[in-house]
Amino acid sequence: MIDAIAFKYRTGTPWTDLPERFGSWKGAHNRLRRWAADGTREKVFTALLAQADTEGDLDWVVAVDSTIVRAHQHAAGARQKGPRPASRPTMPSDAPAAD
Helix, strand or coil, X not given: CHHHHHHHHHHCCCHHHCCHHHCCHHHHHHHHHHHHHHCHHHHHHHHHHHXXXXXXXXXXXXXXXXXXXXXXXXXXXXXXXXXXXXXXXXXXXXXXXCC
């Protein structure tokens, strides 16, 4: 079950595309949801992390690039802070005034 969950998050595939060798995708998905709700997922993750750390299997390397980090959709082309440009002044017309 843990391998199925790890595969799903490592590859980013949808649950329905989980390979058959992991069993039913519904079973893995439901188990993960239950584990998340009752705190078991956090306990399992902490235990696996501690085990890997004691065995020296962890490399704490973090890579961030533009394929992962995106700006909010409203961040592109937003108006800069500061005063708004003044509207064009209106000039009186040379035409005679209306009665």
